[in-house]
Amino acid sequence: MKLSVNWTKPLIRYAVVFGITMSLLLSGCESPHSTYTKYTDSFFDTFDTVMTVVIYSESQEEFEFYLEKIKARFRELHELYDIYNNYEGINNLKTINDSAGLEPVKVRKEILDLVLFAKEWCRLTDGTFNVAMGSVLRIWHDYRQEGLHDPSIARLPSKTELREAGKYTDIDKVIVDLENSTVFLADGKMSLDVGAVAKGYATEIVVKEMIALGLKSAMFSAGGQIRTIGKPLDGIRERWGVGIHDPKQSILQDEGLLDVIFFNDASVANSGGYQRYYVVDGKAYHHIIDPDTLMPANYYDLVTVLSADSGVADILSTALFVLPYEKGLSLIENVDEAEALWVMPNGEIKATSGMQRLMRSLGATGSKTD
Ligand code: ADP
Numbered sequence: 437m438k439l440s441v442n443w444t445k446p447l448i449r450y451a452v453v454f455g456i457t458m459s460l461l462l463s464g465c466e467s468p469h470s471t472y473t474k475y476t477d478s479f480f481d482t483f484d485t486v487m488t489v490v491i492y493s494e495s496q497e498e499f500e501f502y503l504e505k506i507k508a509r510f511r512e513l514h515e516l517y518d519i520y521n522n523y524e525g526i527n528n529l530k531t532i533n534d535s536a537g538l539e540p541v542k543v544r545k546e547i548l549d550l551v552l553f554a555k556e557w558c559r560l561t562d563g564t565f566n567v568a569m570g571s572v573l574r575i576w577h578d579y580r581q582e583g584l585h586d587p588s589i590a591r592l593p594s595k596t597e598l599r600e601a602g603k604y605t606d607i608d609k610v611i612v613d614l615e616n617s618t619v620f621l622a623d624g625k626m627s628l629d630v631g632a633v634a635k636g637y638a639t640e641i642v643v644k645e646m647i648a649l650g651l652k653s654a655m656f657s658a659g660g661q662i663r664t665i666g667k668p669l670d671g672i673r674e675r676w677g678v679g680i681h682d683p684k685q686s687i688l689q690d691e692g693l694l695d696v697i698f699f700n701d702a703s704v705a706n707s708g709g710y711q712r713y714y715v716v717d718g719k720a721y722h723h724i725i726d727p728d729t730l731m732p733a734n735y736y737d738l739v740t741v742l743s744a745d746s747g748v749a750d751i752l753s754t755a756l757f758v759l760p761y762e763k764g765l766s767l768i769e770n771v772d773e774a775e776a777l778w779v780m781p782n783g784e785i786k787a788t789s790g791m792q793r794l795m796r797s798l799g800a801t802g803s804k805t806d
């Protein structure tokens with residue numbers, strides 16, 4: 437049974453988790469006894485975000501060996517999970533959407549697995565996380581793009597338009613046929629949107645493959661969603677430290693930190709209204725949509741979820757963002773080895789007891805004496 441303790445930090449009203457900055461700061465010093473060196477690199481061409489990889493390895497060659505594999509695999513998964521672009525010679529999620537109501541599409545295992553995983557988590561979250569909401573999410577996406585392009589004409593979709601699109605979001609009409617390796621959308625007006633899971637799910641695939649190749653100590657940041665492997669091999673720390681930042685501060689400054697959490701072999705994902713939004717009549721409308729109201733959810737400024745699996749962390753951060761606190765708490769209590777932290781609009785912070793044990797503000801450290 438996990439308990440939740442509430443306390444207030446009125447100064448910090450908006451928070452963003454951005455792990456890599458803090459980790460880099462913490463890992464500045466390396467023990468002379470460590471035979472490992474920290475290498476890091478970033479790339480920008482996958483999943484619409486910046487990917488950063490930190491690896492402790494025994495040589496530059498070893499680092500580059502992993503880095504090339506990691507980049508190539510992220511590119512491949514990006515193409516498979518893309519809902520906006522076609523690629524020569526492959527069937528991806530866009531192909532499935534384009535064939536809605538027409539025919540099943542033969543796809544690779546990575547797509548079959550992702551779709552099955554997303555269907556299962558739609559059930560486990562009682563439809564709060566639903567990849568079959570493409571029709572509704574597309575409307576918000578298009579209005580947001582229009583409003584960002586020219587703020588003077590920014591407008592909201594009408595209730596009628598949203599309700600009409602909301603009729604075509606039945607996850608049971610996403611049909612996976614494992615025998616024939618196909619996915620079929622049994623309704624011509626429906627489409628998949630995997631924005632709340634693809635990045636985390638792809639990261640988990642890449643991480644598992646790199647561990648199988650022998651990678652022992654690394655941290656991945658997929659646009660601020662963190663997955664750590666092993667412990668930092670700097671000869672000093674026992675755990676990776678991931679910072680939770682105040683988004684009002686520059687992410688390059690070690691200021692305005694909400695907290696730091698310490699963990700190995702797990703992932704932390706965050707969902708917040710500050711990430712992607714547009715403004716209509718002075719009010720911000722963000723990108724995480726409540727399937728019941730078909731409107732952006734507004735319970736929190738930020739939700740952070742920790743889980744061993746980065747696909748699960750990604751999904752749960754979105755699902756919790758859409759759920760009122762009591763419902764979210766009961767969902768997270770029913771998921772094994774998942775912890776959460778909520779930042780309310782008034783600055784109040786709530787966290788599961790397991791999350792509290794990892795938090796610097798409550799006494800956790802990444803050192804050997806923990
Ligand atoms: P980010 O991608 O910015 O890290 P999230 O992981 O919370 O943030 O995912 C947000 C994306 O998930 C949205 O851009 C949209 O594509 C999709 N999405 C929004 N609401 C839902 C929902 N209720 N269920 C499933 N997907 C959603």
Ligand code: MG
Nearest residue numbers: 632750751754
């Ligand atoms: Mg998410």
